[in-house]
Amino acid sequence: MMLLFYLAAAVAVIATIGVIVQTNIVHALIYLILSLLAVAVIFYVLGAPLAAMLEAIVYAGAIMVLFLFVIMMLNLGQSTRQQERAWLAGRGWIVPALLAAVLLGQLLYVLSGVEGMSAAEQVGVMAVGTRLFGPYVLAVELASILLLAGLITAYHLARKPKAGDE
Amino acid sequence: MLDLIWLLPTFPLLGFLILALTEGKLARGPAGWIGAGSVGLSFAVAALVAVSFLQSGIESHTVPIWTWMSVAGFDPGVNLYLDGLSLVMILVITGVGFLIHVYSTGYMADDPDFSRFFCYMNLFVFAMLLLVLGDNLLLLYLGWEGVGLCSYLLIGFWYDDPYNGYAARKAFVVTRVGDTAMAIGLFLLFAQLGTLNIQEMLHAAEAEWPIGSTLPAITALLLLGGAVGKSAQLPLQTWLPDAMAGPTPISALIHAATMVTAGVYLIARTHTLFELAPDIQLLVAWVGLITLLMAGFTAMTQNDIKRILAYSTVSQIGYMFLGLGVGAWSGAIFHLMTHAFFKALLFLGAGAVILSLHHEQDIFRMGAKRKQLPVGFLCFLIGGLALTAFPYTSGYFSKDEILIAALEVEGQGLWLWLGGVIGAFFTGIYTFRLFFVVFFGESRGHHDAIEVKGLNIAVPLFILMALSLFGGWIPVPLDAVFSHGAEHEEHHISAFMHGVMIALPLIGIGISYLFYGSGTFSVEKLMSLPASRALHRFWDSGWGMDRLYDLLFVNPFLYLARVNAKDIVDAFYDMLAAISRAGHLLIVRTQTGYLRWYALSMAAGLVALIAVGVLL
Amino acid sequence: MGAIPVEHGLILAGILFSLGLIGVLTRRNIVFVLMSLEVMLNACGLAFIVAGSRWEQADGQIMFLLILTLAAAEVAVGLSLIIQMYRRFQTVDINVLSELKG
Numbered sequence: 001m002m003l004l005f006y007l008a009a010a011v012a013v014i015a016t017i018g019v020i021v022q023t024n025i026v027h028a029l030i031y032l033i034l035s036l037l038a039v040a041v042i043f044y045v046l047g048a049p050l051a052a053m054l055e056a057i058v059y060a061g062a063i064m065v066l067f068l069f070v071i072m073m074l075n076l077g078q079s080t081r082q083q084e085r086a087w088l089a090g091r092g093w094i095v096p097a098l099l100a101a102v103l104l105g106q107l108l109y110v111l112s113g114v115e116g117m118s119a120a121e122q123v124g125v126m127a128v129g130t131r132l133f134g135p136y137v138l139a140v141e142l143a144s145i146l147l148l149a150g151l152i153t154a155y156h157l158a159r160k161p162k163a164g165d166e
Numbered sequence: 167m168l169d170l171i172w173l174l175p176t177f178p179l180l181g182f183l184i185l186a187l188t189e190g191k192l193a194r195g196p197a198g199w200i201g202a203g204s205v206g207l208s209f210a211v212a213a214l215v216a217v218s219f220l221q222s223g224i225e226s227h228t229v230p231i232w233t234w235m236s237v238a239g240f241d242p243g244v245n246l247y248l249d250g251l252s253l254v255m256i257l258v259i260t261g262v263g264f265l266i267h268v269y270s271t272g273y274m275a276d277d278p279d280f281s282r283f284f285c286y287m288n289l290f291v292f293a294m295l296l297l298v299l300g301d302n303l304l305l306l307y308l309g310w311e312g313v314g315l316c317s318y319l320l321i322g323f324w325y326d327d328p329y330n331g332y333a334a335r336k337a338f339v340v341t342r343v344g345d346t347a348m349a350i351g352l353f354l355l356f357a358q359l360g361t362l363n364i365q366e367m368l369h370a371a372e373a374e375w376p377i378g379s380t381l382p383a384i385t386a387l388l389l390l391g392g393a394v395g396k397s398a399q400l401p402l403q404t405w406l407p408d409a410m411a412g413p414t415p416i417s418a419l420i421h422a423a424t425m426v427t428a429g430v431y432l433i434a435r436t437h438t439l440f441e442l443a444p445d446i447q448l449l450v451a452w453v454g455l456i457t458l459l460m461a462g463f464t465a466m467t468q469n470d471i472k473r474i475l476a477y478s479t480v481s482q483i484g485y486m487f488l489g490l491g492v493g494a495w496s497g498a499i500f501h502l503m504t505h506a507f508f509k510a511l512l513f514l515g516a517g518a519v520i521l522s523l524h525h526e527q528d529i530f531r532m533g534a535k536r537k538q539l540p541v542g543f544l545c546f547l548i549g550g551l552a553l554t555a556f557p558y559t560s561g562y563f564s565k566d567e568i569l570i571a572a573l574e575v576e577g578q579g580l581w582l583w584l585g586g587v588i589g590a591f592f593t594g595i596y597t598f599r600l601f602f603v604v605f606f607g608e609s610r611g612h613h614d615a616i617e618v619k620g621l622n623i624a625v626p627l628f629i630l631m632a633l634s635l636f637g638g639w640i641p642v643p644l645d646a647v648f649s650h651g652a653e654h655e656e657h658h659i660s661a662f663m664h665g666v667m668i669a670l671p672l673i674g675i676g677i678s679y680l681f682y683g684s685g686t687f688s689v690e691k692l693m694s695l696p697a698s699r700a701l702h703r704f705w706d707s708g709w710g711m712d713r714l715y716d717l718l719f720v721n722p723f724l725y726l727a728r729v730n731a732k733d734i735v736d737a738f739y740d741m742l743a744a745i746s747r748a749g750h751l752l753i754v755r756t757q758t759g760y761l762r763w764y765a766l767s768m769a770a771g772l773v774a775l776i777a778v779g780v781l782l
Numbered sequence: 783m784g785a786i787p788v789e790h791g792l793i794l795a796g797i798l799f800s801l802g803l804i805g806v807l808t809r810r811n812i813v814f815v816l817m818s819l820e821v822m823l824n825a826c827g828l829a830f831i832v833a834g835s836r837w838e839q840a841d842g843q844i845m846f847l848l849i850l851t852l853a854a855a856e857v858a859v860g861l862s863l864i865i866q867m868y869r870r871f872q873t874v875d876i877n878v879l880s881e882l883k884g
Contacts, residue, residue: 005786009794016798016821020805025813032817039798039828046791046835051827051843058850059824063857070861071813074868080811087810096807099769100800106776107796114792117785118835127840128847136844143851150855158862161869759880762815766807 005045012038023084029067036060047119050128167218168227171246171299173211174256177204178292185285194280201284202267205291209260216253225249225646226365228301242362247301250643254499255298255431258506262423263291265626269514270415272623273521283323283413290316294424298431302362303352306432310348310396313425314341320420321412333411340405344395348432351388358385368438375442382442389436390450397429397483400457404711406480410472414517417472422479422513423506430486430502437495437648448578451491455585458484460709462592466599467706470527471516474600477708478553479509481589485568488586492579494571496644501564507637508552508561511630515545518623519604523612531611532604539617543605545627550601552634554594554671560637565590569667570659583663587670594674602682791832798825812867812876816860823853 015038018031036059043052132140181204185197192200219227226249233243248256267287274283293312300306322334356362358381359370375382393399398406409421420426433440433450440447458481465477482505489498519535519542520527536543552559555566569590572582680686692698704710756767798821805818827846834842864874871878 002786005790009790012794013797013801016801019817019821020801020808020814025811028814028817032820035798035821036824039824042791042794042828043831045786046831047838048831048835048843048846051831051846054847054850055824055827058854059820063820063854066857066861067813067817070864073865074813074874080874084811088808092808092810093804096766096769096804099766099773099807100804103769103773103776103803104796104800106773106780107800108793110776110780111789111792111796114789116788116836118788118791118832119838120785121838123834123838123840123843128843131840132844132847139844139848143848146855147851150858154858154862156862157859158865757883759883761876761879762807762810769803769807 001045005042008038008041008045011035012042021088023081023088025071025080025084026068029064029071032067033060033064036064045118047122049122050125168215168222168248169229170211171215171227171229171248171256172231174208174215174246174260174299175292175295177207177211178288178295180204181288182285182292185281185288188281190279190281192281194275197281197284198271201281201288202264202271204288205260205264205267208291208295209257209264212256212260215248216257219248219253220643234304242302242304244305245301246299247364248299250645250647251431251434251499252298254503254642254644256295258503259291259294259298259424262506262510262630263294263419265629266415266419266423266510266514268622269418269517269626270413272618272620273415273517274413275620277413279323283320286316286319286323287416287419290320290420290425294428297428301364303355303364303367304362306364306435307349307352310392310428310432311345313420313428314338314345314396317341317409317420317425320416321409323412323416327411330411333405333408337405337409340402341395344392344402346391347388347395348392351385351392354381354385354388364435368436371442372438377442378444379442382439383446386436386439386443386446387449389432389439390446390453393429393432393487394453395429396432397426397487398480399429399453399483399487400460401711403457403461403480404708404715407473407476407708410470410476414472414513414520417476418510418513418517421476422509426479426483427486427502427506430483430490430498433487433490434495434499434648437490440490441493447491447493448575449491451488451572451575451582454484454487454489454491455582455589456484457481458488458589459585459592462589462596463705464708465596466592467702469530471520471529471532471600471604472513472527474529474596475509475512475516478512478593478596479505481593482509482553485565485586485589488572488582489568492568492572492575492582494568495648496642497564497567497571499644500642501561501568503640503642504552504560504564504634504637507630508549508559508634511545511627511634512549512553514623514627514630515542515549518542518545518618518627521618522615524615526612529600529603533607533610534605535609535612535615536605538615539605541617541624541627544631546601546605548631548634550597552637553597554675555590555667556671557668558638560634563638566667573659573663587667590667591670591674594671595678598675598678599682602678606683607685788832788836791835792829795825795829795832798822798828810875810877812864812874815876816857816864819860820853820857823849823856 012035015031015035019028019035022028022031036055040052040055040060043049043055181200184200185192188197226247229246229248231244231246233241235242267284270283270287274280277283290313293309293316295309297306297309297313300309318334318338321337322331324330355367355371359367359374361367361370371382395402406421406426410417412421440450461477461481461484465474465481468474468477482501486498486501486505489495489501519532519539522539522542523532523535526532548559552561555562565586569583569586572586573579575582681689681692693702707713756763802818802820802822802825805821806815809815809818827849830842830845830849832842834840834845867879868874
């Protein structure tokens with residue numbers, strides 16, 4: 001199990017690096033899906049099967065499909081690769097990388113003293129469900145309102161402008 | 167009946183509001199009726215109030231109207247206070263004021279701004295009544311500034327001519343100097359005695375302050391500052407001759423009969439304070455004396471009929487101040503009243519003359535007008551006699567009272583008396599110089615002048631003539647107001663001195679006749695002497711006071727204004743603006759519009775925050 | 783189930799988060815930026831799951847669920863904004879959108 005965790009972690013990190021350095025957007029998306037699936041494995045290892053399932057279904061499934069659709073709509077194909085490469089060739093890397101390195105260093109420093117092991121038992125769907133609709137019911141309602149708002153906003157923003165708009 | 171005094175200021179206020187709100191769209195007829203009628207109604211009420219006040223025999227009566235504000239024990243009310251002093255004042259204001267309003271309906275008949283004129287006049291009467299009826303300093307000050315405003319508006323009534331605007335501003339600014347002193351005095355009184363009510367304040371002052379101590383001296387001096395500003399006394403007298411730029415009825419009402427005497431009223435009202443400060447009271451006398459002499463000299467050299475009368479007014483108010491200074495409180499107020507009669511008569515008569523001669527004001531372009539202008543002639547004869555204190559005219563009684571009281575003053579009494587008598591001598595000269603030059607000799611212009619007709623002009627003149635002649639017999643109910651001060655005793659002076667007092671003005675009239683009436687002495691010959699020419703020029707310029715003030719105050723001020731044209735104080739605020747602008751220019755660089763830049767900034771901020779959290 | 787040190791899980795989350803941050807800050811193509819944001823959100827979710835696993839509580843997973851909802855809404859709105867942007871500017875370069883320059 002521990003081996004599985006480190007394997008998945010390695011896959012996740014490598015895939016994520018792939019996301020941020022890929023010039024082909026579809027490849028990058030595939031890398032992202034790979035990373036998400038690796039994280040889903042880690043979830044399972046950590047004893048969170050529901051989270052793992054949702055990660056695979058909603059994240060790697062639904063949301064990424066949404067990305068794919070948009071990429072198709074924008075028709076960002078081979079022609080944009082040269083441009084991506086040109087953009088990545090600049091020195092724009094240095095400052096963000098340094099910043100991220102500092103942030104990571106800080107996180108490592110803070111997290112270095114954390115003790116404890118992950119759960120030996122799984123925290124199952126039932127445990128999550130009862131808590132979700134018990135103490136967290138208000139959060140669920142808010143989340144549903146957020147989704148509704150997102151739905152309406154997305155619908156409104158993405159519609160084709162009618163003649164006479166602006 | 168006495169409670170009706172709230173109607174007194176109400177009528178002119180209503181008149182003002184009606185005339186102001188109709189914006190001059192009212193026809194002349196109704197506007198004149200409203201303007202004059204409101205003051206007439208006020209006078210009727212004043213007469214009723216006077217009768218019932220005198221019959222009731224009470225000393226004073228207060229009519230509360232409403233409480234202005236009530237904060238932490240500070241509750242100035244709008245209360246009207248009636249006693250002998252304010253009774254005399256309201257009778258003069260509404261009575262003489264009414265006559266002048268009636269006269270104005272004739273005098274201003276052809277003016278395009280007829281309605282505006284009466285609008286201001288009514289506002290003036292309202293403010294003046296508030297000034298004399300107010301029972302607290304706040305109300306008094308309100309009226310005080312109100313009449314100042316109206317004076318400004320009416321001097322500059324014919325605003326087309328820039329000179330009139332200049333004269334109005336001058337009057338306003340010069341009186342403002344005095345008003346500032348007075349305001350400080352009022353603050354001081356309130357701060358020290360804790361009440362705004364005049365009577366309470368005076369009682370408190372009497373109880374708390376010993377005679378001759380510093381505080382009453384300071385407050386009295388500050389109040390005197392306000393009084394000399396309003397009443398055109400030395401050293402703030404320079405505005406009144408220029409104020410003649412206004413229409414003649416204004417000169418009669420505001421700058422002769424009522425407003426300029428407000429200073430006299432103020433000192434009489436607060437006479438307790440002045441009694442507590444004998445030095446300042448003596449100063450009042452000397453201010454009055456010097457002013458009356460200076461103005462008398464200047465009046466002898468002027469050629470403009472209205473300026474002569476203006477200097478004469480300054481001089482006569484000097485007599486009132488002299489009276490106040492020597493403790494002849496009721497004498498001063500008495501002179502205020504008689505002066506209102508005969509000076510209003512003279513001004514209105516001058517107005518009739520000016521109007522008849524197509525707005526000619528130079529007396530040396532008139533001459534021999536007694537046949538053509540019989541009413542004007544009569545006005546100046548009677549008014550002039552009263553002004554020179556001809557025996558048994560109104561001016562005689564009042565001036566007599568003042569001069570006799572002056573003689574009583576210990577130490578300097580003789581000097582004060584002598585100065586006053588010499589002033590009376592000059593009064594005779596300048597008054598009858600005007601009289602002889604205008605009405606006798608040979609005609610020097612306007613040979614075909616026809617006297618203005620109209621009952622609304624003639625009737626007020628005749629009433630004022632009667633008052634000037636017989637006003638001296640009007641009993642003034644002032645004993646109750648001033649009794650607690652100096653005891654009222656019969657004055658005895660030697661027959662010789664009395665003779666001098668009567669004779670000197672008559673000698674003045676005689677000299678005037680020899681120069682200007684019969685021509686026995688030649689003015690030209692006198693003027694040929696260099697010394698007299700220089701003296702003439704000096705007096706003609708009003709003792710060079712205007713030039714002195716220009717030199718001392720106006721020019722340095724203008725210089726400073728020029729130097730400081732780019733306001734030094736602004737530099738500080740400009741600096742603030744420059745700093746914030748520089749800061750803006752600095753920070754605006756961060757506003758690149760690039761999303762990634764913002765994200766980077768946020769991330770850097772996050773890192774910095776965590777760093778702080780980690781390190782601490 | 784083999785126990786895994788919580789420390790390692792959290793460090794993994796930190797690494798993923800930092801990588802996502804680099805992506806957000808470096809890429810000029812807005813679609814990549816949005817994808818990197820997903821990585822960052824996912825790293826946050828991982829941290830919650832790790833913590834929930836440490837205490838054997840369901841709350842970690844619930845927080846992950848809420849983050850998931852948030853991500854879904856964010857992606858929907860973000861993608862529709864991208865579409866709108868592409869319609870108006872015919873580009874996905876976010877540097878073009880600098881009209882609010884001070």
